Amino acid sequence: MRLLLIAPKWPEGSLWGQIYFRFPYLALTTLAALTSDDWDISIIDENVDSLDFSDLPDLAAISIMTPLAKRGYEIADAYREKGVPVVLGGIHPTMMKDESKTHADAVAMGEAEEVWPQVLSDFRRSDLKSFYKAPDFCRLEQLPMPKRDLLNRHAYFFVNTIQTTRGCPFDCEFCSVTSLYGRTYRVRPVEDVINEMGQMERGSVFFVDDNIVGKPSYAKELFRALIPLNVKWFSQASLSIVKDRELLDLAQRSGCRGLFIGFESLSQESLNAMGKSLTRVDDYKEAIKMIHDYGIGIQGSFIFGTDQDDQSIFPDVLRFIEKTHLEAVLFSVLTPFPGTRTREALLRENRIIDTDWEKYDMNHVVFRPKKMTPRQLQDGFNWAYKRLYGYRSIVKRLFPFRRSGLFYSIQNYGFRQAWKKTLGIL
Ligand code: SF4
Structure with missing residues (x-):
C-alpha cells in the first residue's frame, strides 16, 4: 500500500514560501513515523517538490495550515477525482472541520498520535469515518522518531527541527496554540529529546516549541543535559525567561544563540x-x-492592527527596535485565525472583509481596523518592513556584531531578499 503525505505550497508571492523561511514539516515526518512498516511512504513538500498526479497512491494525507487551505483543498479535490481517498489534518481542518470535510473522505482533528493509527486501520478495512477526533492530549513519552530520511534534504538550509514541549501556559486572544492544545503544557522526557538529537545531523538545532521556557524546572533540566552536547540552538520563548537568572544562564551555557520572542505591542493597553x-x-x-x-x-515579533493602534505605531515600533538592537524582527498584521478569540470578536463586530484563506498569512489585512483604514494598515506594515530590512537599519541593529553577528547578518540579508521578492518593497 502506498501512502503519500503532502504539505501544500504557499501562495504565489508569499514570504513564507521563500527559501529563507523554509523548514521541513515535522508534522509529516511524524505521521510517517506513526505509520506501520508495511506502508510504502513518500513525503511531498510542494514548496520544494512537484506533485505528480499521474502517479497515484492508495491514500493521500494533507497537512493544512490556514493560508495553505485553498491549495490543500485543490490537491484533495484533484486526488479524489482520480479515485484516491484523502485525509485532511492539521490546525485548519481541526478548527474548520465541516469546511474541510467537503474536500476530504476523512478529517483528522487534534494531535496525530491519537488518531492516525485508527485512520489507517479503518482505511484498510474500507471503513474510513468522516471525522476522527483525538479523545485527549497525547502523552509525550517515547514518541516515535520522526522519519527525516524521507525528506528531500537538499531543498532545505536546515533540517534539525525538534520538539521538546507542546502547548503554552498563556492564552493570547490572537493565538490558536491554546485552542489546539488546551491549557496544557506537556513536556517530553529529556532523555528522549537527547536520544532524538543523537540521530539528527550535526550542526545547529531549532526547537520548534511554542514556548521552550513554559515550565522553568523542565527547561533547566533540558538545558543542563544539552551542555555536554556542545550544540548551538534556537527556539521560541516568552519574556518570562528574564525572571529567572539561573534559567537564562543555563540557556546561554547550553548553546542558546537566539530566541524568538513575541513582544507584540508597545502599548500596555493592547497587550492587556x-x-x-x-x-x-x-x-x-x-x-x-x-x-x-x-x-x-x-x-x-510585533503585531500591527490592534484596536489601540493608529498610524503612529509604525515609526514608534521601528525606533524601539533600532534603539534596543533587536537582531531580527517579524512583523505581522493581526490575523483572525479560526479557533481564536480575535476571530470571534471580529466576526461578531462584522469587521472581517476578506475570507480568502490565502490572505491569512499575517502579511495581508483581512479585517477593518479601528483607528486606521485597511489600506493605511497595509501601507504602514509594508513601510515598516522596508525600513527594517534596509541596510541602514540592519547595520544600526546589528552593530557592533557581538551576538552571533555572522548568523544574524545572513539572516537579515535573507529576510531582505525574501521581502524584496514578495512585496517588491525594498
Ligand atoms: S505566549 Fe505565544 S504561544 Fe503562548 S498563547 Fe501567547 S502567542 Fe500563543
Whole structure:
C-alpha cells in the first residue's frame, strides 16, 4: 500500500514560501513515523517538490495550515477525482472541520498520535469515518522518531527541527496554540529529546516549541543535559525567561544563540486586550538588555492592527527596535485565525472583509481596523518592513556584531531578499 503525505505550497508571492523561511514539516515526518512498516511512504513538500498526479497512491494525507487551505483543498479535490481517498489534518481542518470535510473522505482533528493509527486501520478495512477526533492530549513519552530520511534534504538550509514541549501556559486572544492544545503544557522526557538529537545531523538545532521556557524546572533540566552536547540552538520563548537568572544562564551555557520572542505591542493597553497583561511594556528594554548581556540574540515579533493602534505605531515600533538592537524582527498584521478569540470578536463586530484563506498569512489585512483604514494598515506594515530590512537599519541593529553577528547578518540579508521578492518593497 502506498501512502503519500503532502504539505501544500504557499501562495504565489508569499514570504513564507521563500527559501529563507523554509523548514521541513515535522508534522509529516511524524505521521510517517506513526505509520506501520508495511506502508510504502513518500513525503511531498510542494514548496520544494512537484506533485505528480499521474502517479497515484492508495491514500493521500494533507497537512493544512490556514493560508495553505485553498491549495490543500485543490490537491484533495484533484486526488479524489482520480479515485484516491484523502485525509485532511492539521490546525485548519481541526478548527474548520465541516469546511474541510467537503474536500476530504476523512478529517483528522487534534494531535496525530491519537488518531492516525485508527485512520489507517479503518482505511484498510474500507471503513474510513468522516471525522476522527483525538479523545485527549497525547502523552509525550517515547514518541516515535520522526522519519527525516524521507525528506528531500537538499531543498532545505536546515533540517534539525525538534520538539521538546507542546502547548503554552498563556492564552493570547490572537493565538490558536491554546485552542489546539488546551491549557496544557506537556513536556517530553529529556532523555528522549537527547536520544532524538543523537540521530539528527550535526550542526545547529531549532526547537520548534511554542514556548521552550513554559515550565522553568523542565527547561533547566533540558538545558543542563544539552551542555555536554556542545550544540548551538534556537527556539521560541516568552519574556518570562528574564525572571529567572539561573534559567537564562543555563540557556546561554547550553548553546542558546537566539530566541524568538513575541513582544507584540508597545502599548500596555493592547497587550492587556490581547490577554498578555502579565507582560509589561515598561520592562521590555531592561529585559532585552539582560538577554543580550548573556550573548543571546533576539528575533522579536510585533503585531500591527490592534484596536489601540493608529498610524503612529509604525515609526514608534521601528525606533524601539533600532534603539534596543533587536537582531531580527517579524512583523505581522493581526490575523483572525479560526479557533481564536480575535476571530470571534471580529466576526461578531462584522469587521472581517476578506475570507480568502490565502490572505491569512499575517502579511495581508483581512479585517477593518479601528483607528486606521485597511489600506493605511497595509501601507504602514509594508513601510515598516522596508525600513527594517534596509541596510541602514540592519547595520544600526546589528552593530557592533557581538551576538552571533555572522548568523544574524545572513539572516537579515535573507529576510531582505525574501521581502524584496514578495512585496517588491525594498
Ligand atoms: S505566549 Fe505565544 S504561544 Fe503562548 S498563547 Fe501567547 S502567542 Fe500563543
